[in-house]
Structure formats: structure tokens, C-alpha cells
Amino acid sequence: MAGRLFASRLRPVIQVQRCGLMTLDRVGNRDVVGFGYNGEPTYLDRVDFPCPAIRWKENTPDVMALKEKEKGDWKKLSIEEKKALYRASFRQTFSEIDAPTGEWKGIIGLSCIFLSAGVWLYLYFKVFAYPELPETFSLERRLAQLDRMKKLDMNPIDGLCARK
Incomplete structure (x- = not known):
């Protein structure tokens, strides 16, 4: 075929x-x-x-x-x-x-099969293969880390256009 x-x-x-x-x-x-x-x-x-x-x-x-x-x-x-x-x-x-042969239907069908196989493979790895993200990726932890960086004045921006 x-x-x-x-x-x-x-x-x-x-x-x-x-x-x-x-x-x-x-x-x-x-x-x-x-x-x-x-x-x-x-x-x-x-x-x-x-x-x-x-x-x-x-x-x-x-x-x-x-x-x-x-x-x-x-x-x-x-x-x-x-x-x-x-x-x-x-x-x-x-x-x-x-005259049209209708071969576009098979090409679209195979493309959909490959795309759905890719989605199912992604979902499989997302659920079963990859571990859970660390808790430092939660929103409140990231905001706390940003607040700590501001208080410690880490990587300050210096120069002509820097606001103080």
C-alpha cells in the first residue's frame, strides 16, 4: 500500500x-x-x-x-x-x-498516525519515565528566591541606564 x-x-x-x-x-x-x-x-x-x-x-x-x-x-x-x-x-x-488520485488522504492519515504516536509517547514519558519536578520549581519558592536575590543585591545592573 x-x-x-x-x-x-x-x-x-x-x-x-x-x-x-x-x-x-x-x-x-x-x-x-x-x-x-x-x-x-x-x-x-x-x-x-x-x-x-x-x-x-x-x-x-x-x-x-x-x-x-x-x-x-x-x-x-x-x-x-x-x-x-x-x-x-x-x-x-x-x-x-x-485526474485526482486521492493519495492525499493516505498522506494525511499517515501524518495523523505519526503525530498521535508522538503525543502518546510524550504523555508516556511525562507520566512514567520522568521524575517529579523538585519543589523549588513551585511559584512561591521561585518568588521567595527572587525576593532573596533582591535583598542580597545579587547581580546588580550598573551603567548609564540603570535606575537606582
Whole structure:
């Protein structure tokens, strides 16, 4: 869940691993249609780089039939066929890429869990681990100590702006 929660929207959907030389047989039966993001035959759904190097779907007989039909008049294609052609090349539309994923809910939830764990840890140490404060920290003891410091004239303030 944490992997899905913090996954970047820029991660590659299909990424070809490097094992020595780049070979096109790792791409499978997909068409290589461009240079790609880094010159590698990978598929990335990115808004800032809308042209992936390879097509999303492999070349199946129905996709190849649509590609042959595509070479003719586009007015003869139905809306479903145009959508199928688009989905053969791309996994998501721009509106699907930009759609909210709801991952902020998990981040807020984990943040609340960590904050509550910190509060409970603080309370545990406050109650069970730390000893009681000495009685010299009480208000009347501190006022008595301040009064004694004034009577003994401890650390007097001297100088031009000092009041006597």
C-alpha cells in the first residue's frame, strides 16, 4: 500500500531494463514510434512529455485491422474505432492523467498516525519515565528566591541606564 501511496505519477508504466545493449526484442510486438523520453524504448504517460517512444498495446490482429482502416478515410471510422485506435497508442488521456488520485488522504492519515504516536509517547514519558519536578520549581519558592536575590543585591545592573 505504501508503494502505491507514494508512487509518483511520472513513473514508467512499461520500462525496458538495461542488460548490456538495448535490444528492441524486449519491447515485444509494439511499434517504436519515436525517440522517447531519454532515447530509450519505454512507455511513459506524462503531461510534460506527451510522445512516448512505443505504443501502449502490442500489435494484435484487431489492432492491425484498425490501423489498415485508419489509412483510408477517417469519416468512415466510427467513434468506438477511433477510441480503440487511441487506446492502442496511449494508456490514458490527458484528463485521466491529471485526474485526482486521492493519495492525499493516505498522506494525511499517515501524518495523523505519526503525530498521535508522538503525543502518546510524550504523555508516556511525562507520566512514567520522568521524575517529579523538585519543589523549588513551585511559584512561591521561585518568588521567595527572587525576593532573596533582591535583598542580597545579587547581580546588580550598573551603567548609564540603570535606575537606582
